[in-house]
Amino acid sequence: ENIFDRSRMAPKTPIKSEPVDLSKQKGCTPERNPITPVKLVDKPQPDPWTPTANLKILVSAASPDMRDREKKKELFRPIENSHQSGTPDLLQYDMVDDSTVDEFEKQRPSRKQKSLGLLCQKFLARYPSYPLSTEKTTISLDEVASILGVERRRIYDIVNVLESLHLVSRVAKNQYCWHGRHNLSQTLKTLQEAGELQYGELKTFFQPKEQDLEYKFEERKKETIPNSQDRPLLDFSEPGCTSASANSRKDKSLRIMSQKFVMLFLVSKTKIVTLDIAAKILIEETQDTVDHSKFKTKVRRLYDIANVLTSLGLIKKVHVTEERGRKPAFKWIGPVEFPGKTGNLDGPRGHSPTSDPLPGTQREACAPYQTHATGKQRFTRHASFNGARPCEGTRRKVSSEPSSPHQKRQDEYCSKMINLAAVCRQKIKEDTRNKACATQTILNSAKNPSITSPFSLLPLPGDSDFCVNPLPQAVFPVVQTDVPSLLLPNGISSQAPHLSTPATSKTENGKPTLLPNQPLLCFPSSSLFMLCGGLQENNLKESLPTTADMRNWSSEGQATVPPAAFQKGSSHKYSSPSAPVDDDEPAAKKQSMERSNVPLSLVVPKKPFESPKAESTPGHGCTSAEHLEVFHFDLASPAATEAADEESTKLLDSQGQEKLSQKEGPDEHSPGKDHISKENANQPFLPQYLYVQPTAGLSSFNFLFSANQAPGAISLAASQLPSLSVPCVVVPSAVLASFPLVCSSTITSPFSSVPGGSFSAAASMNFSMSGLASTTPVFIGTTPVVTPKVSSTPSVDPQQPAHPALHPGPGLARSCSAVKLDSPVCMGHPVTLLKMQQPSSAPLTPKSIRPARHEAFFKTPGSLGDPVAWKKNEGNQTRNASSVQRRLEISSTSPD
DNA sequence: CGATCCCGCCACATT
DNA sequence: AATGTGGCGGGATCG
Numbered sequence: 001e002n003i004f005d006r007s008r009m010a011p012k013t014p015i016k017s018e019p020v021d022l023s024k025q026k027g028c029t030p031e032r033n034p035i036t037p038v039k040l041v042d043k044p045q046p047d048p049w050t051p052t053a054n055l056k057i058l059v060s061a062a063s064p065d066m067r068d069r070e071k072k073k074e075l076f077r078p079i080e081n082s083h084q085s086g087t088p089d090l091l092q093y094d095m096v097d098d099s100t101v102d103e104f105e106k107q108r109p110s111r112k113q114k115s116l117g118l119l120c121q122k123f124l125a126r127y128p129s130y131p132l133s134t135e136k137t138t139i140s141l142d143e144v145a146s147i148l149g150v151e152r153r154r155i156y157d158i159v160n161v162l163e164s165l166h167l168v169s170r171v172a173k174n175q176y177c178w179h180g181r182h183n184l185s186q187t188l189k190t191l192q193e194a195g196e197l198q199y200g201e202l203k204t205f206f207q208p209k210e211q212d213l214e215y216k217f218e219e220r221k222k223e224t225i226p227n228s229q230d231r232p233l234l235d236f237s238e239p240g241c242t243s244a245s246a247n248s249r250k251d252k253s254l255r256i257m258s259q260k261f262v263m264l265f266l267v268s269k270t271k272i273v274t275l276d277i278a279a280k281i282l283i284e285e286t287q288d289t290v291d292h293s294k295f296k297t298k299v300r301r302l303y304d305i306a307n308v309l310t311s312l313g314l315i316k317k318v319h320v321t322e323e324r325g326r327k328p329a330f331k332w333i334g335p336v337e338f339p340g341k342t343g344n345l346d347g348p349r350g351h352s353p354t355s356d357p358l359p360g361t362q363r364e365a366c367a368p369y370q371t372h373a374t375g376k377q378r379f380t381r382h383a384s385f386n387g388a389r390p391c392e393g394t395r396r397k398v399s400s401e402p403s404s405p406h407q408k409r410q411d412e413y414c415s416k417m418i419n420l421a422a423v424c425r426q427k428i429k430e431d432t433r434n435k436a437c438a439t440q441t442i443l444n445s446a447k448n449p450s451i452t453s454p455f456s457l458l459p460l461p462g463d464s465d466f467c468v469n470p471l472p473q474a475v476f477p478v479v480q481t482d483v484p485s486l487l488l489p490n491g492i493s494s495q496a497p498h499l500s501t502p503a504t505s506k507t508e509n510g511k512p513t514l515l516p517n518q519p520l521l522c523f524p525s526s527s528l529f530m531l532c533g534g535l536q537e538n539n540l541k542e543s544l545p546t547t548a549d550m551r552n553w554s555s556e557g558q559a560t561v562p563p564a565a566f567q568k569g570s571s572h573k574y575s576s577p578s579a580p581v582d583d584d585e586p587a588a589k590k591q592s593m594e595r596s597n598v599p600l601s602l603v604v605p606k607k608p609f610e611s612p613k614a615e616s617t618p619g620h621g622c623t624s625a626e627h628l629e630v631f632h633f634d635l636a637s638p639a640a641t642e643a644a645d646e647e648s649t650k651l652l653d654s655q656g657q658e659k660l661s662q663k664e665g666p667d668e669h670s671p672g673k674d675h676i677s678k679e680n681a682n683q684p685f686l687p688q689y690l691y692v693q694p695t696a697g698l699s700s701f702n703f704l705f706s707a708n709q710a711p712g713a714i715s716l717a718a719s720q721l722p723s724l725s726v727p728c729v730v731v732p733s734a735v736l737a738s739f740p741l742v743c744s745s746t747i748t749s750p751f752s753s754v755p756g757g758s759f760s761a762a763a764s765m766n767f768s769m770s771g772l773a774s775t776t777p778v779f780i781g782t783t784p785v786v787t788p789k790v791s792s793t794p795s796v797d798p799q800q801p802a803h804p805a806l807h808p809g810p811g812l813a814r815s816c817s818a819v820k821l822d823s824p825v826c827m828g829h830p831v832t833l834l835k836m837q838q839p840s841s842a843p844l845t846p847k848s849i850r851p852a853r854h855e856a857f858f859k860t861p862g863s864l865g866d867p868v869a870w871k872k873n874e875g876n877q878t879r880n881a882s883s884v885q886r887r888l889e890i891s892s893t894s895p896d
Numbered sequence: 897c898g899a900t901c902c903c904g905c906c907a908c909a910t911t
Numbered sequence: 912a913a914t915g916t917g918g919c920g921g922g923a924t925c926g
Contacts, residue, residue: 152916156915293920300900307900
């Protein structure tokens with residue numbers, strides 16, 4: 001409730017002012033910004049996902065009853081409406097704002113607002129992309145449905161797809177277990193392998209170009225591919241466990257379709273799959289017949305799947321123009337190469353191996369049940385681990401199928417499938433021995449939900465996932481290695497995916513070392529979004545959704561990305577240094593915290609280096625501190641970003657720049673705002689950069705830097721960090737400052753140092769952050785300068801340019817390297833940093849600094865609220881704005 | 897008008 | 912039989 005209120009409050013204010021304010025203040029409150037967007041009035045559309053979700057959640061929390069009632073319509077509406085503004089939603093109820101908003105929006109929900117994609121984002125926002133291994137999150141369908149205000153049926157659509165990727169597993173009746181993205185890479189890899197077998201031949205066909213190809217494709221399909229019907233090809237999932245019986249029902253076609261759909265992407269050279277081709281392929285045997293109706297239905301389902309995958313940031317919608325015309329298609333934007341083995345997570349990168357060492361597999365699936373497992377599955381699983389039994393695939397046959405006639409075929413297919421599976425399995429094993437092991441275990445464990453945790457616990461090779469968990473052991477050693485891997489994982493829902501891409505870039509960049517650094521960051525994907533959303537409101541939202549953007553960044557930005565991945569992992573690692581134990585607890589706590597925040601899940605990374613300090617704090621102290629840190633982190637970054645964005649946007653926009661945009665991809669977005677949003681999105685990444693952490697309450701420091709690495713910058717950071725840990729710290733303040741700044745420029749005051757100029761600087765910083773620069777701090781300094789640059793052009797190109805300029809910093813460096821940025825920047829960074837420190841810090845002590853920060857933050861209207869509040873999650877939008885502040889508070893607090 | 901895809905009926909599975 | 916799942920496709924929206 002508290003949260004709720006608070007959020008409301010804050011938002012409200014901003015809201016009120018809305019347009020006007022914006023124009024005036026510009027920076028003032030981040031919140032506003034979001035609101036501003038509202039201006040979108042026109043309908044930004046971007047979706048509010050997060051915000052809305054938060055709102056809903058809040059609402060539900062506040063009054064379940066209301067929720068139910070309103071649930072569908074009313075609730076929705078308001079939310080939706082508000083959602084534009086994001087924050088307002090919550091508020092919506094009251095508030096003047098409403099009136100305002102309502103006026104515009106009110107009208108009706110608009111179908112988009114109820115879209116599966118949006119719903120999925122909301123759903124994903126509720127859970128951490130990389131939950132700690134130790135904890136298991138169970139999902140109650142009814143609960144989620146009511147919270148999100150949708151019918152349960154819709155939740156099934158989401159969960160089924162997520163289940164196909166092993167992000168969740170069914171535990172029991174109405175209960176699903178959230179696994180997060182830890183095993184995503186592994187799952188994708190498996191799918192890719194399976195896809196090679198099944199569709200490898202067709203690869204060529206995928207190219208959209210020719211129809212002819214398509215035809216061929218189809219033909220082959222028939223031949224080659226077995227019919228479908230099979231169940232999950234892959235289903236790694238669970239092992240048989242239980243019942244075998246399971247088989248029942250047609251296998252969830254949606255699940256199978258989802259896997260196949262993903263496989264098509266993974267085996268496609270272009271990574272682009274048009275809907276019609278996918279539908280044809282997926283129709284399976286039916287083949288010829290292909291009734292038009294059937295085709296139509298299939299396409300419908302693909303849209304459902306695509307919406308979820310898009311929300312996950314694995315694909316984005318594109319259009320391929322063929323001779324005939326333009327056809328709807330989707331492009332894979334998730335990780336492509338999976339490191340030899342495991343690859344987990346990393347995905348994005350493609351590079352190789354990062355570290356593969358890790359392997360981690362982890363578990364994934366819990367196997368929900370056996371049910372599915374069909375023969376094939378079995379194999380797969382089996383492969384994974386024992387195999388054994390399973391039921392056979394027979395069940396299927398029996399079942400219904402309209403086309404019983406095909407049974408034979410099916411059988412054949414099944415056998416083929418099985419063979420394939422076996423092959424795949426072998427390959428997989430070979431490839432990833434480790435994985436396999438892990439997987440197996442996982443699988444086994446998977447069965448039991450609880451099991452999972454064990455995995456995590458286990459250090460195994462598998463853990464690689466970076467896991468988070470790995471805790472102690474892994475932690476130490478791992479650090480670097482792990483980190484990278486961690487990075488990979490982007491996670492995050494929408495963001496995450498994005499991240500992944502970036503990750504890739506990272507990899508490139510990276511040096512492994514760098515990577516390690518990255519780990520630092522983590523941020524909850526959602527959180528980011530959330531934040532962003534709050535700030536920018538709609539824009540942000542959009543950004544989120546659009547993974548594509550993310551990609552862009554990543555690709556361009558290079559670095560940008562890593563962020564997500566690390567999140568948790570990184571944090572862990574860092575923290576780990578201190579002691580396993582600490583890690584664990586903290587981790588656990590974190591998780592819990594995160595989870596609660598859900599949206600925010602961050603990981604906090606603690607720095608190993610610091611760890612010592614942390615340790616001092618150890619346990620609880622540490623934990624708390626850590627958490628705090630984390631939050632700060634996350635928040636900060638987001639906030640900063642947001643702020644930056646806002647300001648920048650505002651400023652820029654006004655000027656025409658926007659461009660901060662960094663990277664955004666040129667691709668899509670066009671509108672200024674969009675850009676912004678992108679930026680925001682980027683921002684999330686920002687996190688990569690730095691982090692500050694205060695470790696123990698003490699001083700700590702924090703800092704951060706970017707994951708990305710910036711070579712130069714990074715180097716600094718890295719070296720520094722580790723060693724320095726302390727000194728560097730500064731960042732936070734900077735960050736904070738930035739935030740405030742962001743918020744509104746107003747902040748300047750806080751910033752004291754910066755006033756006017758600084759202000760701008762601050763803004764810039766934000767940008768940078770978002771942009772990529774990992775090094776946020778740097779940015780600051782640099783930023784200012786950059787900012788101007790930024791103005792450069794509008795969007796597209798600008799992005800980078802701007803950023804580069806902006807970023808210069810270390811993170812930048814990375815980015816530079818990768819992207820266009822200029823390296824020079826790097827140089828700047830250091831400097832920047834200094835600046836940063838000075839201002840804030842001069843004082844070395846973090847604490848002292850902090851206060852200042854707070855002030856700044858606080859300034860913001862939102863004000864703070866308790867950390868707790870935001871913790872909760874939702875309310876995000878509102879939070880966004882406020883979040884920043886809160887963060888600040890927290891940070892300060894925590895230390896305290 | 898084609899692309900999307902929400903909505904929810906209703907069959908089948910599970911309890 | 913009740914309840915959980917989820918296939919499916921009509922038809923509303925969107926672009």
